[in-house]
Amino acid sequence: MKRAFTLALGLGAGLIIGAYVVKRLDAAQQAVAPANLAGQAGRAAGGFAERLRAAADEGRLAAAERETELRSRFDVPSVRQALEQ
Numbered sequence: 001m002k003r004a005f006t007l008a009l010g011l012g013a014g015l016i017i018g019a020y021v022v023k024r025l026d027a028a029q030q031a032v033a034p035a036n037l038a039g040q041a042g043r044a045a046g047g048f049a050e051r052l053r054a055a056a057d058e059g060r061l062a063a064a065e066r067e068t069e070l071r072s073r074f075d076v077p078s079v080r081q082a083l084e085q
Helices: 002-031 034-073 079-084
Strands: none
Touching: none
């Protein structure tokens, strides 16, 4: 009786562990499928492009503010002001 219980327990544990391993392997295989890799690369590129666009916008704003500051400090008219004179 004790051996039958041990055998059943071992088989049950083996089946559960085996099913878990197969499930994890299937998930890993799906993750590296070409369609999924292309989707991940597209999302990453889109995120990078958005961050790059935001950084460029912030850079333009900072440059415009600095230009305004320097023009006022050194009393240099802007192009528009120079053309109006």
